[in-house]
Amino acid sequence: MRKKSLIGLVLVVAFALCLGLDMAKPVWAQQKFPSRPITIFVTFAPGGISDITARIWARFMEKYLPGATVVVDHKPGGGGVVGYTFVANARPDGYTLLNSGDFFTPILEGTATYKVEDLAVIAQVALNGCVLAVGPDAPWKTFQEFVDYAKKNPGAKWAHQGVGTSVYFRTQNLNKQAGLKLIGVPMKGDSEIISALLGKHVAIGSLSAGMAKAQADAGKLRILFSFDQAKGFGLDPSLPYMATMFPNAPDIEVGLYLVAPKNTPKDVMDILEKTLEKMTKDPEFISETMRINQMVSFVPGKVVMEQRIPKKMELVRSIMKEEGLIK
Amino acid sequence: MDIFGGLLSGFHNVFQPQVLFYCFVGVFIGTLVGVLPGIGPVGAMSILLPSTFGLPPATSIIMLAGIYYGAQYGGSTTSILVNIPGEASSVVTCIDGYQMAKRGRAGPALGISAFGSFIGGTFSIIALMFLVYPLAGVAVKFGPPEFFALMCLAMTVLTYLTSGSVINAVFMVLLGLILGVVGMDPISGMPRFVFGCTTLLDGVGMVPVVMGLFGIAEVLTNLDESQGKVMFQTRVKDLFPNLQDWKRSIGPIWRASVMGFFLGILPGGGAAMSTFLSYTTEKRLSKHPEEFGHGAIEGVAGPETANNAAAGGAFVPLLALGIPPTAIMALLLGALVIHGVTPGPLLLSQHPEIFWGVVASMYIGNVMLLGLNLPLIGMWVKVLKIPYRLLMPLILLCCLIGSYAENESGMSIVIMVIFGVVGYILRKFHFESAPLILAFILGPIMETNFRNSLIMSDGSFAIFVTKPISLILLIISALLFMSTGFSTYRKTKTKVIDESESEG
Numbered sequence: 120m121r122k123k124s125l126i127g128l129v130l131v132v133a134f135a136l137c138l139g140l141d142m143a144k145p146v147w148a149q150q151k152f153p154s155r156p157i158t159i160f161v162t163f164a165p166g167g168i169s170d171i172t173a174r175i176w177a178r179f180m181e182k183y184l185p186g187a188t189v190v191v192d193h194k195p196g197g198g199g200v201v202g203y204t205f206v207a208n209a210r211p212d213g214y215t216l217l218n219s220g221d222f223f224t225p226i227l228e229g230t231a232t233y234k235v236e237d238l239a240v241i242a243q244v245a246l247n248g249c250v251l252a253v254g255p256d257a258p259w260k261t262f263q264e265f266v267d268y269a270k271k272n273p274g275a276k277w278a279h280q281g282v283g284t285s286v287y288f289r290t291q292n293l294n295k296q297a298g299l300k301l302i303g304v305p306m307k308g309d310s311e312i313i314s315a316l317l318g319k320h321v322a323i324g325s326l327s328a329g330m331a332k333a334q335a336d337a338g339k340l341r342i343l344f345s346f347d348q349a350k351g352f353g354l355d356p357s358l359p360y361m362a363t364m365f366p367n368a369p370d371i372e373v374g375l376y377l378v379a380p381k382n383t384p385k386d387v388m389d390i391l392e393k394t395l396e397k398m399t400k401d402p403e404f405i406s407e408t409m410r411i412n413q414m415v416s417f418v419p420g421k422v423v424m425e426q427r428i429p430k431k432m433e434l435v436r437s438i439m440k441e442e443g444l445i446k
Numbered sequence: 447m448d449i450f451g452g453l454l455s456g457f458h459n460v461f462q463p464q465v466l467f468y469c470f471v472g473v474f475i476g477t478l479v480g481v482l483p484g485i486g487p488v489g490a491m492s493i494l495l496p497s498t499f500g501l502p503p504a505t506s507i508i509m510l511a512g513i514y515y516g517a518q519y520g521g522s523t524t525s526i527l528v529n530i531p532g533e534a535s536s537v538v539t540c541i542d543g544y545q546m547a548k549r550g551r552a553g554p555a556l557g558i559s560a561f562g563s564f565i566g567g568t569f570s571i572i573a574l575m576f577l578v579y580p581l582a583g584v585a586v587k588f589g590p591p592e593f594f595a596l597m598c599l600a601m602t603v604l605t606y607l608t609s610g611s612v613i614n615a616v617f618m619v620l621l622g623l624i625l626g627v628v629g630m631d632p633i634s635g636m637p638r639f640v641f642g643c644t645t646l647l648d649g650v651g652m653v654p655v656v657m658g659l660f661g662i663a664e665v666l667t668n669l670d671e672s673q674g675k676v677m678f679q680t681r682v683k684d685l686f687p688n689l690q691d692w693k694r695s696i697g698p699i700w701r702a703s704v705m706g707f708f709l710g711i712l713p714g715g716g717a718a719m720s721t722f723l724s725y726t727t728e729k730r731l732s733k734h735p736e737e738f739g740h741g742a743i744e745g746v747a748g749p750e751t752a753n754n755a756a757a758g759g760a761f762v763p764l765l766a767l768g769i770p771p772t773a774i775m776a777l778l779l780g781a782l783v784i785h786g787v788t789p790g791p792l793l794l795s796q797h798p799e800i801f802w803g804v805v806a807s808m809y810i811g812n813v814m815l816l817g818l819n820l821p822l823i824g825m826w827v828k829v830l831k832i833p834y835r836l837l838m839p840l841i842l843l844c845c846l847i848g849s850y851a852e853n854e855s856g857m858s859i860v861i862m863v864i865f866g867v868v869g870y871i872l873r874k875f876h877f878e879s880a881p882l883i884l885a886f887i888l889g890p891i892m893e894t895n896f897r898n899s900l901i902m903s904d905g906s907f908a909i910f911v912t913k914p915i916s917l918i919l920l921i922i923s924a925l926l927f928m929s930t931g932f933s934t935y936r937k938t939k940t941k942v943i944d945e946s947e948s949e950g
Contacts, residue, residue, distance in 0.1 A: 166780025
């Protein structure tokens with residue numbers, strides 16, 4: 120009988136140990152972050168610029184986060200809403216992340232079920248370059264010429280990626296500051312904008328720097344204006360940009376962030392933020408980013424959440440109110 | 447630009463074991479993906495994209511492109527065998543293809559579809575080689591007014607797709623248009639009829655609707671009719687098209703190649719549109735139009751050739767201008783960018799090996815696909831011998847996987863089931879689903895372009911008639927519309943006269 124109770128005791132202790140270990144697992148897992156593949160979700164279809172950006176980030180994150188596997192997955196739809204909602208509701212363990220630009224537009228429009236606080240920006244990694252370009256036969260060789268034309272001819276048409284996109288609001292902001300009365304024609308993406316410019320269906324277009332540069336190098340488009348200082352994005356440094364032409368005007372930078380759901384444990388967030396910070400100092404990462412005409416620009420998550428995003432939200436909200444998109 | 451020199455160098459680069467292997471992998475996966483309903487080439491391409499990172503750019507594009515045009519070959523298989531289209535561009539093949547299968551002629555249907563795809567694909571590559579630069583200029587001439595006019599033309603011919611009552615087809619078209627409204631407004635970005643459901647923000651979704659209307663409805667209809675039946679009990683006589691089939695199909699194939707290629711160049715629904723334009727053209731030109739809808743081989747040969755020719759045509763804007771006309775091409779563009787190649791007008795001069803490599807690989811890929819698909823016909827036809835009680839659950843499973851795989855959203859399955867029931871009811875009342883699907887796809891394109899045209903013209907409708915291409919297309923649509931109306935009027939008049947005479 121002693122033997123039996125000894126065996127029983129051993130079994131109970133073993134069982135208790137297992138239970139204990141199981142409960143301790145989250146703590147262990149935390150200490151060993153990352154112990155599983157990390158997935159960066161992209162809110163647009165594969166092959167687009169977001170996808171390419173996320174894949175570059177994934178590669179370099181693996182380099183600076185030892186033992187990590189980072190993969191890219193897609194949750195397109197609703198102009199980003201599907202992806203933002205998905206990550207906002209995901210488990211906050213640091214394995215489900217989001218690559219996005221400014222995710223607050225659906226909140227302002229009222230189509231979002233999440234709030235700004237539901238997403239925690241780990242850091243801003245880069246800025247997306249946007250430019251204004253015209254077709255090859257257009258009569259304006261400098262942006263000033265176009266501004267003069269637009270002032271004399273209110274109602275000139277410009278092509279954009281769709282109401283609600285960051286590029287749209289940025290350009291509308293410029294319209295307001297410069298006093299241009301342009302009328303926007305929505306297109307489904309940069310490719311359609313380029314087609315419209317080549318086919319002379321619109322006067323000017325607002326699109327991402329990468330696509331525009333490829334065309335400009337072949338002489339098919341003429342880039343007149345870059346919103347950010349052109350040099351950092353691999354563009355012609357002599358291009359005028361917001362700060363030179365409109366020195367005191369606010370601008371809406373198109374930041375690209377890595378985002379986690381709120382309540383992700385602080386040490387996980389810190390590990391990720393430090394990884395991103397190291398990544399953004401890597402010269403190879405900088406040149407890869409410039410190759411797709413974005414500019415590396417690291418901003419800690421706290422600064423983004425507390426300063427940048429609220430400021431941008433106000434600006435976008437005022438534009439939306441003026442256009443009657445919201446009351 | 448030395449075309450033959452370039453092509454020879456392209457072939458030289460492609461005839462390496464590694465490149466040939468990846469080309470084969472691409473077309474093989476493409477065929478599989480095309481056969482499985484719901485899982486489209488975009489999904490497969492994006493999953494396989496990371497595996498191409500270690501490869502040279504030309505090879506990775508060759509593989510991804512292979513998936514794309516391979517899927518066009520495979521898409522017809524399920525359309526013919528079980529009336530479930532694998533892609534939007536295979537919807538029209540269901541109409542006559544399935545009827546042929548029901549009459550024991552699945553083999554010839556599959557065969558003519560494979561041969562037609564081969565001829566269409568090869569034709570479009572040859573045309574691509576010679577015409578890529580001049581044509582790219584044409585593609586950009588199509589702005590919103592021209593697209594709207596093209597959509598008008600497409601809408602007009604949608605009514606030809608039906609073998610039954612034209613009024614029923616019009617009703618289906620209207621229903622399709624209404625369905626297309628759900629989602630985000632293309633101009634203002636505001637949600638319409640979304641009822642707060644995030645999944646509906648991008649529209650009801652083509653895949654669940656097609657799976658429901660064709661797949662689930664098919665299963666329900668068969669449950670209704672049969673008890674342990676098999677698709678058909680007669681022996682499958684020929685596995686390949688006979689001489690008679692070829693004689694009837696040659697004309698449609700050539701016409702569809704040309705039509706498909708040119709329509710594929712245009713952004714948007716080029717491939718799908720070319721299939722039903724081909725179908726209606728053949729129906730009009732045929733000496734036996736009443737056969738259409740009951741197993742006319744022209745109704746399979748034409749559309750299947752057209753969608754492969756359109757796949758080739760879609761490469762024109764991508765390779766010549768760096769502008770992808772469809773989401774799939776955009777993915778190829780992304781793949782090129784990831785490999786450090788910026789596609790644009792300079793692609794040919796900066797990276798001729800990619801341009802010619804892709805062109806050469808498409809010839810080889812098409813040959814591989816023909817070799818893959820023809821022997822499989824015997825196997826596919828055996829699928830029809832599977833008793834219903836096994837076949838239907840299999841179809842159901844494929845539909846479920848297909849509609850869920852797109853978005854991982856339970857909502858898609860709900861939509862699919864709803865449309866399954868709707869499709870069942872529609873069939874009971876002799877309504878056909880094809881016009882509904884096509885109107886559902888084309889409606890939003892039509893609306894966006896109409897509204898954009900009006901924005902561009904500051905509200906004036908004159909823009910549609912002052913632009914020459916738009917004007918021509920609108921005139922053709924009007925003529926077609928009137929001629930349909932006129933012939934229906936005459937038929938009704940004759941019927942009334944006959945009836946009154948027989949009573950008298």
